[in-house]
Amino acid sequence: MDLKTFCRDLPKIELHAHLNGSLSRSTMLHLKRFYADSGLEDNTNAFFDEFQIGAGDCRNLSDCFQVFSIAHALTSTPEALAMATTLTLQEFHSDGCCYIELRSTPRNTQYMTKEQYVDTIVHCMQKSSIHLSMLSRLIISINRSYPVSEAEAIADLAIESYKKYPDVVVGMELSGEPTVGKFQDFVPALTRARNAGLKITLHCGEVCNPEEILEMIKFKPGRIGHGTCIHPKLGGTDDTWSALCTSKIPVEVCLTSNVNTKSTPDYESHHFKYLYEAGIPMIICTDDKGVFTTSLSQEYRICAETFSLNQVKVARLALEACQYIFAEDVQKTLKNKVQDFINKYCLSQ
């Protein structure tokens, strides 16, 4: 089987995907059609083409945070949000994803409250499980550039939602512009959520900030996102690297996101190789497949090509990812699914 087909057919686990960053061009066009047909104001025309950030783009990580407002403008009603969620889940499913933890930041809009925002996504996930052979779970996001009081309100909502939908809501995470806000300010909200049973994942080391990286590792999150600047050769220190190696916290690796935001100069210099050599658990993820025009199978293929991994090694990445999902009750089922694929297609290798 050629690598592209192999990476698409391999049952894959997505653990780091922001809903509003995952909207494909086709989904965005569906949303624009919906806004037009419903007579809702759509002010995205002038900058619609700025939503996607490719490799040769001159925008950097900080510029990326402007583009999410384009998606936000098109997911402001419950119907549009439902459409965005359903189409995005379908796309992950068509790309061979068998389990996804989608994450999103609840927002009050002119048309819905934060509670309705969460309810809408949860209902789409429940409905999708009837039609798709893919399980989906929700991680509720806190944006570090918002006031701490907002994070506290989102923690309350996450705890309530977890009680209401224990089969869907699995975790809470910290994301947003990494140069804004202080991690320590969000520790009380994150701790409350964790004490209530939610799993935690943190965007960590997306920019150079060794002090914060050490604080985050000490917090012992279930997983971290990116981890770009933890190795001493990539903006980290001996202390940050040894803290990660000792803790063995699984890292959600987003290759194209890091290259397109210029957090990493190119695929070859990506920290994947250091993590792989050090035996640190990793999960290949997309981050914002719409903004960065990628897919989960493309991320697996790029990883295989860049780091010369054969198909058995690529499949092992998917198999190992099953251990790090937040919904522990389905880990075994997923492992069996990936293992069956390996037995069928990799035995001769």
Ligand SMILES: CNc1ncnc2c1ncn2[C@@H]1O[C@H](COP(=O)(O)O)[C@@H](O)[C@H]1O
């Ligand atoms: C590129 N690297 C990144 N680093 C940090 N945070 C990011 C991100 N990519 C996306 N987000 C976070 O996800 C939100 C969009 O999805 P939701 O509205 O929540 O569904 C962004 O506003 C930002 O807070």
Ligand SMILES: [Zn+2]
């Ligand atoms: Zn992210």
